[in-house]
Amino acid sequence: MEAATQPREKTMKVKVKIWRYDSQTGERALKEYEIEAPEWVTLLDILDLIKDQQDGSLAYRKSCRMMICGSCGMRMDGAAVLACKTRMYDIVQAGHVPVISAMGNLPIVKDLVVDMDPFWEKFKAMKPWLQPGYEEPPEGKEYRVSQERMNVIHKEALCINCGCCVSECNAMESSPEFLGPQALAKGMRFVGDARDGATVERLEDYSTEHGIWECTRCYFCNERCPKGVDPRDAIAKLGAEAVNEGIDRDMGAKHAKWFIKSTETTGWLRETELVPKTQGVISAISQMKFAMGLAVKGKVPPPFPPHVAENVDEARGLHKLVQQQGRQGYEGIVQGERSLARLDHHLREDGEVPPSEGSVGGMGSLTSADITPGEEPTAGKAD
Numbered sequence: 606m607e608a609a610t611q612p613r614e615k616t617m618k619v620k621v622k623i624w625r626y627d628s629q630t631g632e633r634a635l636k637e638y639e640i641e642a643p644e645w646v647t648l649l650d651i652l653d654l655i656k657d658q659q660d661g662s663l664a665y666r667k668s669c670r671m672m673i674c675g676s677c678g679m680r681m682d683g684a685a686v687l688a689c690k691t692r693m694y695d696i697v698q699a700g701h702v703p704v705i706s707a708m709g710n711l712p713i714v715k716d717l718v719v720d721m722d723p724f725w726e727k728f729k730a731m732k733p734w735l736q737p738g739y740e741e742p743p744e745g746k747e748y749r750v751s752q753e754r755m756n757v758i759h760k761e762a763l764c765i766n767c768g769c770c771v772s773e774c775n776a777m778e779s780s781p782e783f784l785g786p787q788a789l790a791k792g793m794r795f796v797g798d799a800r801d802g803a804t805v806e807r808l809e810d811y812s813t814e815h816g817i818w819e820c821t822r823c824y825f826c827n828e829r830c831p832k833g834v835d836p837r838d839a840i841a842k843l844g845a846e847a848v849n850e851g852i853d854r855d856m857g858a859k860h861a862k863w864f865i866k867s868t869e870t871t872g873w874l875r876e877t878e879l880v881p882k883t884q885g886v887i888s889a890i891s892q893m894k895f896a897m898g899l900a901v902k903g904k905v906p907p908p909f910p911p912h913v914a915e916n917v918d919e920a921r922g923l924h925k926l927v928q929q930q931g932r933q934g935y936e937g938i939v940q941g942e943r944s945l946a947r948l949d950h951h952l953r954e955d956g957e958v959p960p961s962e963g964s965v966g967g968m969g970s971l972t973s974a975d976i977t978p979g980e981e982p983t984a985g986k987a988d
């Protein structure tokens with residue numbers, strides 16, 4: 606009897622260049638590898654094949670192979686990726702030979718392995734555990750959090766601690782002490798949790814010198830996060846919540862507040878007044894000579910009379926819209942397509958603002974609408 610023939614798996618030749626590095630010896634070299642592999646392979650599969658068949662000394666991290674554990678963060682052509690999420694087929698078809706290197710902003714131990722200790726230190730600094738601000742529920746039952754409130758932290762709770770955002774962070778490159786996108790996204794995950802009772806303390810902690818306001822808003826973390834956490838959005842929400850709670854000592858907070866005031870009143874950002882409003886009068890006086898030089902060369906407009914934009918009513922209308930929709934704190938942050946889809950831009954025919962869908966109001970205090978005693982215990986844990 607004829608044996609059944611299995612269809613042969615299609616293969617392709619894959620070339621990659623890998624930056625090899627050993628922190629013990631300081632040796633660094635870009636090495637090229639070529640290997641025959643099935644067409645479905647990911648970058649992680651290629652590294653496994655190279656290690657198995659060509660060079661057992663190649664070092665990299667992996668565990669789950671399915672975008673869950675966050676172990677396999679590395680850079681491909683200078684941009685952070687999860688190796689187990691990155692398919693090679695299109696890259697090979699394009700004739701491209703990608704360069705693989707270790708993640709940025711963390712010390713390299715060997716080849717593609719970085720020291721994650723600084724990452725975990727910042728993670729721990731966020732106090733990433735619930736600090737419940739409510740009494741035990743009656744009769745041994747549990748509290749249930751409404752889906753609406755859980756949606757507030759849905760994205761932030763998706764983080765797998767891979768470090769891809771940290772790798773790309775421009776602010777961390779110039780200021781390694783900056784808490785960074787992963788830690789701050791984790792912070793928002795707890796600030797936005799209806800069960801947490803330490804909101805104000807957290808916002809105070811996160812608003813110190815290397816916290817919320819040190820972000821340069823480059824958005825690389827949003828672009829590179831493989832799980833759609835959008836850490837920059839989380840940082841923006843933290844900033845808005847901090848200002849909402851009156852935590853505005855930092856220059857960044859004062860800057861943001863002046864931005865809003867300036868655009869609301871004149872439709873412009875009045876840069877001449879930005880320095881005294883942000884840095885204080887004494888600092889502004891010390892920069893007077895510089896400011897005069899700019900004014901003489903026509904680089905800054907005179908502060909008085911303030912220039913009012915022709916269509917200032919549009920800016921004022923937008924401000925009114927946000928106020929009337931009750932978008933205080935994080936609810937006032939409109940970034941990304943998901944947020945934009947939720948915002949109703951239109952005034953009704955009678956000139957009033959329609960009620961906002963999905964608005965949950967301020968997050969500073971827990972209300973009975975946020976958590977209610979449940980009928981039956983259900984499984985659940987905070988991360």
Ligand code: SF4
Nearest residue numbers: 774820821823824826
């Ligand atoms: S947006 Fe901020 S946190 Fe994100 S990468 Fe840029 S500087 Fe870092």
Ligand code: SF4
Nearest residue numbers: 764765767768770830
């Ligand atoms: S926010 Fe995204 S990129 Fe950053 S550690 Fe979490 S999952 Fe990774």
Ligand code: FES
Nearest residue numbers: 668669670675689
């Ligand atoms: S190996 Fe777990 S996320 Fe890639």
